[in-house]
Amino acid sequence: MSVTDQGLLHRDKDTMTLNMGPQHPSTHGVFRVILEMDGEVVQTAEPEIGYLHTGIEKNSENKRYGHVIPMTDRLDYLNPPGNNLAFCLTTEKLLGVEIPERANVLRVIMCELSRIASHLVWLGTHALDIGAMTIFLYCWREREMILDLNEEISGVRMMTSYIRIGGVAKDATRPWLDGIRDFIEYFPAKVDEYERLLTKNPIWLDRTEGIGAFTREEAINWSFSGPALRASGVNWDIRKAQPYSGYDNYKFDIPVLNNGDIFDRYRVRVEEMRQSRIIIKQALESLPEGPYKTPDNKVSLPPRESLHTSMEALIHHFKLVSEGISVPVGETYVPIEGARGEVGFYIVSDGTNVPARVKLRAPSFMAIPGMCKMMEGCYIADVVGIIGSIDIVMGEVDR
Amino acid sequence: MTSEEIIEKVKAGLADAIQDTALPQGDAVIFVAPDSWHAVAEFLKNDADLKFDYFSDVRGVDYLLEEREPRFETVYQLYSIDHQHSIRVRVGIDEDNPSVPTVSDLWKGALYPEQELFDMFGINVEGHPTMERLIMPKDWEGFPLRKDYPLTTEAVTFSYNRDFKSDLVKSKPPTR
Incomplete structure (x- = not known):
């Protein structure tokens, strides 16, 4: 097709159509947006997605429950334990399995570490997009520590698949727990350092304050969630509203701000990193002794040693490995x-060992139309800031 | 409100439109016909006690393999930010000419997932401003998440580099 056929060139209009992406660096993936420009001001912004479509939902309908977990890692690839947890909680609700207390605490530690890592990637790249170069490397330095901790516990730096149906993959190790203790002692000073670089920086304020603002009603109506919604004055965090995995046992605050602009979204996420550290600290102190996965051998594998002595354990092991969980x-x-808002899997089971339908509710996917609405009337330079401030991950948008 | 209270309230407000209710694992679930879905949605959003102001998600489900009537279902998840409760609405949709009214006039957040319904299941969302492909390419044929759409692999079109060391390689590049 030629440019005229696609409607990209209008000789009769005063506006100009500008194509941004799919390989534009600020889109953090493969997101394309077609901007209708009047001079420097965006008139309309039309999103175009699907460049990273991998058919994960279709694949899930042809895989056993346990085999879906590694694929969930690849959805929101900056916050894999969150996806693992969402999938496992839904399956466990259908199965009606009780999770041991120690497994719940380990899950919380993993999810909160990953939330910090995800926000660090967001802060580094978002600031880099706007032009603050230094903070990018600082954020990567701290994220590297979390990735090392991931490697220690699961053998993998990013796609951990650590949370499994019925518990977690492996018990906590001493180096891992010591590493987290060191990290939470070290981390607060670094968050202060990020804030010293940005929060009162006049260039940063000029680029973020009052730009891309959404009111409370708009943010709710466009189905924003997570930090983007809380920056618009909505006090809704699922960890408090519908607690799961024992989040009601921890004392932490939900940062809520009212302006709904890029600056407030930045402040909400920075404060969330501090709160996540507080949760990890409490979780480490309250880490109980006990099993790290459910003793129900129809859901989780029996201990390796028992296979040599127990016939029953051997049968359970064989059934689980060859058939999977029904x-x-x-x-x-x-x-x-x-890390980006409400994540959840809708699972339909037909009673077999393969799910009949798996649907991810992805916060980035839901936020894209609202994000493009936000761009209307902004300068083109602010489009980059708006995309960064919503923090979309294309893996979960295209699935 | 608890799930039981939500169901009681919905039943009292919309006796004719509700086909059935259920409480699986403690979730409030109501069954609605496609014709009455928009009226039900308006009631759920505007009623002061329910006030489902947050559109969480909509998914399509294909029950072809279970031979259930109707074949398709769209499942809406709504949440109330003020009251902190949620409801799931299941709308059964017939196989021939599958269509459901849009609710994107009530919740703007429904625009994208409803477009995905069309993209993945071929369910026509009446009144939706852009009923076209969203994730799949514009010229794609078929609806990938239907159960009669097979899970296949696509032939990869690599070009062969000639193997200069031996001319024994006689194979040709695979054709699509």
Whole structure:
């Protein structure tokens, strides 16, 4: 098709159509937006997605429950434990399994570490897009520590698949716990350092204050969630509203701000990193002794040693490895608070070992139309800031 | 409100439109016909006690393999930010000419997931401003998440580099 056929060139109009992406660096993935420009001001912004479509939902309908977990890592690839947890909680709700207390605490530690890592990637790249170069490397330095901790516990730096149906993959190790203790002692000073670089920086304020603002009603109506919603004055965090995995046992605050602009979204996320550290600290102190996965051998593998002595354990092991978990007929949905907002899997089970339908509710996907609405009337230079401030991850948008 | 209270309230307000209710694992679920779905949605959003102001998600489900009537279902998840409760609405949709009214006039957040319904299941969302492909390419044929759409692999079109060391390689590049 030629440019005229696609409607990109209008000789009769005063506006100019500008194509941004899919390989534009600020889109943090492959996101394309077609901007209708009047001079420097955006008139309309039309999103175009699907460049990273990998058919994960279709694939999930042809895989056993346990085999879906590594694929969930690849959805929101900056916050894999959040996706693992969402999938496992939904499956466990259908199965009706009780999770041991130690597994719940380990899950919380993993999710909060990953939330910090995800916000660090966001802060570094978002600031880099706007022009603050230094902070990018600072954020990567701290994220590297979390990735090393991931490697220690799961053997993998990013796609951990650590949270499994019925518990977690492996018990906490001493180097991992010591590493987290060191990290939470070290981290607060670094958050202060980021804030010293940005929060009162006049260039940063000029680029972020009052730009891309959404009111409370708009943010709710456009189905924003997570930090983007809380920056618009909505006090809604699923960790508090519908607690899961024992989040009601921890004392932490939900940062809520009212302006709904890029600057407030920045401040909400920075404060969330501090709160996540507080949760990890409490979780480490309250880490109970006990099993790290459910003793129900129809859901989780029996201990390796028992295979040599127990016939029953051997049968369970064989059935689980060759057949997988059979989930009773039903459909359910459990939302959790991911790094970007409400994450949840809707699972329909037909009673077999393969799910009949798996649907991810992705916060980035839901936020894209609202984000493009936000761009209307902004300068083209602010488009980059708006995309960065919503923090979209294309892996979960295109699935 | 608890799930039981939500269901009681919805039943009292919309006795004719509700086909059935259920409480699986403690979630409030109501069953609605496509014709009455928009009226039900308006009631759920505007009623002061329910006030489902947040559109969480909509998913399509294909029950072809279970031979259930109707074949398709769209499942809406709504949440109330003020009251902190949620509801799931299941709308059964017939196989021939599948269509459901849009609710994107009530919740703007429904625009994208409703477009995905069309993209993945071929369910026509009446009144939606852009009923076209969203994730799949514009010229794609078929609806990938239907159960009668097979999971296949696509032939990869690599070009062969000639193997200069031996001319024994006689194979040709695979054709699509």
